[in-house]
Amino acid sequence: MSERAMPSSADGLITLDAANVLWADLTADSTVPAAPMALTSPPARPCKGYVLLGAAVVTTTRTNDGQWHVPEAEVRRAAAQLNAVAMNPQDLVRIGPFGKSPQQPFTEETPLRWRQRIMAELQRHRAPEQPAGRPHPLAGIDWRRTLVEQTRTTTRRTWWLPRAVVKLLDAAEHAETQWTRATRPHQRSTTAPEPPPHPRPARTPDRRQTTNPQDTTAPRPYGAELEGQLYSVLSRKPGTSRRVAGWACAVCRTAPATVLDHCHEHGYVRAPLCQSCNTQERPDHLYANDIRVANRYTRLFHTHTEAWLRHWHRCPGCRARTTLPLPHLAAWTAHIACRSLRPTHQAPRGRKPCGLLRVSWTGSQNTPRSCLLTITVDFCPSGEHRVLARVPYREATERFRNWLADTAPAVAAAAGPDRLDGLPAQARPVIVDTSGEGLSLF
Template sequence: MPEHVIPGRTDGLITLSTADALWPALTASSGLPTAAAVFTCFPADARAGYVLLGSHVVETVETSAGRWSVPESDVRQAAAKLNAVKIDRHDLVRIGPFRTAQEQHNWGTLLRWRQRIAQDVQQPDGPEQTAQGEDGRLRHLAGIDWRRIFVERAHGQAMRTWWLPRAAVRLLDTAEHAERQWLQTAQTPHNGASPAGPPACPKPAAATAGQPPAPSPAALPRPYNGELKGQLYSVLSRKPGISRKIAGWTCAVCRTAPAAVLDHCHEHGYARAPLCHSCNTLERPDHLYSNTIRVAGRYTRLFGTHATDWLRHWHRCPGCRARTTLPLPHLAAWTAHTACQSLRPTHRDPRSSRARTPCGLLRVSWTGSHHAPHSCLLTVAVDCCPSGEHRVLARVPYRQAAERFRVWLAQTAPAAAAAAGPDRLDGLPAQPRPVIADTSEEGLALFQEDDM
């Protein structure tokens, strides 16, 4: 597009209303539909210091006249990046709802695009609501009008699933990463200056507004000593009073907070142990799609600093213990985080001339099932990597991943390894409980159970 004079422009800055008018013109040729009023419409907030457009962060500036503006060059750069995205509206990815992954980790960012879509879709008027209202609801995601490419499919009378083109999902994931990186940079002090404000760090032990203070150690429930060992979750979950019984134990992992849920193995169907909400959320694989997980920073705790506790907990399932393995999503996360750690690219840490930090975001997906280990393949990749987005680091067969895990388990948690193995079946049925795949025509394995 040829350069032209923009009204309201001062030293390369343009007002938000001018930028709102410029954005649709710059993105008219984009394959992704863009929204109007992206600089002044929710969730954009100039006072936050930036506006997210696609995968580009446009910083906002308050002029001496008290008006908010943005650099015109940044707006054009964001539009150019968005126009370069190629979209196939028939190549769809399911974005929800997921029964086994209802809560996505937000990385502390403001975008949270999956949650925002879920909230908007579940409103009585659904995604067809016009974006011009003043009710405070979602109007756009990173400048994109997702409603025009959103697909809802019916599977029977009760089940409905939500889909977006793969290119849009990847762009929104990249936008969420870019936003998180910008927020981290904005909070880092430079030249001895103090950051604008410290990030919010929750303190589990402290009482929050409207909640009673944490109980004293003497008032905590009794420790869990394996009372539910070897029992099926499908049977326990139907027993009267099971919720009160679970609440009578402390969390089997952290051993400090009262238990709230009964964690179980989705592949074999056995109950593991009662956990608090915090540990149960930490243990849950961070699904991006039904057969793909993001290897978040919390896996450092699961497979590093607190590995012994978590390995002992996962092997409370007789199926995993007898076969000396982990459920497929957990094994996939371990393969990416631990076995392929040396393959991950690094870059210089701007805060230190010597240190290097891993770049991008680790992602691991799989094809096939653990029931057919000869054909199951794990693919480890890096998203948002400067050397190539969605760069594949390794493809590891399931059997090879499981054997690597056995060796690592013996080194990391000898006691858990000694209790495992094919000679310690502990009454395990000859035929493992089958994993029920998604019944949609796309064939995405959701690891759902048929009796829950």
């Protein structure tokens, strides 16, 4: 690779056109394909004060001549970070589609949200009435060159990206959020929570939304009718989907059930759930053998603890062994057992936890002696991928049993080793279920 000399000003600033050339030249040999017009092609908007190059935020400055410039050193640093990423094109992660969601227009102020952008662009290109147009790069990455489309039927298509690209775009999305919060704290739009993916329909003033006791179509409460049954057997029975739709969600008890949740480690049915509760229960950003412990676990392990623990223990295997499926046990270990080890930093309203928790593991629950959980902090200013603790699987299960007895004594009392009769001697291996919504191991 021959690096070109870029004309820059005395303070190290170069024009966007020069930065585009420099970025393309420096990343020519990168395993992750980079986009040639990364700083000027949408959704990059230099007028926002920054552009995303890989996982880095490169600041933009408007000079007296009215042109936008970027620091040359930041472009080189971002290119070096991208070149250091190793990508296995065979190690794929499903990114969609995962069901219908309302299309939201993307404007200049819209953050990256790369999953929504890719889905919107792919669906737009598939529509015959829509012009194909030119694909837009994301964070300086030409994701189109790594996209894999798999077709199961004539109408069912799924899209996949290499795991390295998914992690890189996740890091870019996080870096953008952190930069926006740090530079624009006065704008409420940067700190307000995102709107729900499925907005509630507007209520008509003349109609009251009440449940008619005589309405036979209303979902009935779930009464553990499927407890102890194997999902592999039940899912093959005709009429199971229709039967599931007749129940109310076993967790929220309000919405109609749409899926039959089951334990992937032991194979037993838990209960029928609505799509919202089933999504909340999944580990966030599940990769091969590690998960990101997202904010949703604050609800699962704090405000709605007993309800979710009772739901997970509807699996006879988890209930008898007084534990959780491996990904949830890993999330609990990081979020609860290792809470005191997580670093904090000063914030306007006191100290706040730093970075994002991630848990990886070696081995599986099938080999508890060799299974080890490693808790790290990503995006921590004091050190990227800082290791907080390494906890053996057996120690994690013992900590969970003690915590369960103190937190949810009713759930703990229903568990115990006296119910091991009839259970498989060895838990099933943890296998990624690609027929699901892209997230399994729960």
